[in-house]
Amino acid sequence: MYPIVTMKTVTTRIPEDDEEALAELQEEMSADRSEVLRRLIRQGLDDWRTERALDQLRDHSITLRKAAELADVSYVEMLTLAAEEGIDVGYTTDDLERDLERI
Secondary structure (H helix, E strand, O other): OOOOOOOOOOOOOOOHHHHHHHHHHHHHHOOOHHHHHHHHHHHHHHHHHHHHHHHHHHOOOOOHHHHHHHHOOOHHHHHHHHHHOOOOOOOOHHHHHHHHHHO
16 A cells, blocks of 8 residues: 655746756656656755755764764764765774674
8 A cells, every 4th residue: 555645736937948858758757747846855855954954963963873863864974975085083994894794
C-alpha cells in the first residue's frame, strides 16, 4: 500500500527564460509541468537541507549524527559529504573503513 500524500497548491511567477527551460525539461522527462516543478522543488529543498546541515557541522554547532538527520541522509553518507567538503569531524572515512573491517 502506498502512503497518502497531501498536496498543496502553490502559485508563482517565473522569468520567461525559466519557463523555456521548464518546457525543455518537460520534453526531456516526458512529464507534465506540475511533475517537473515538484521534482525541481524537491531537489532544491534536499540540496538546501544538506547545505544547511554542512554549514552547521562546519561551525561545530551540531554533531555529525544531527547533520545526517537534518539532511535526511545516512550517517555514513554525511561523513562522506563532510569529508568531500573538507570538514573535520574528528572521524574520517578511513576510520570508518577500518572500523567496518573489524566487524
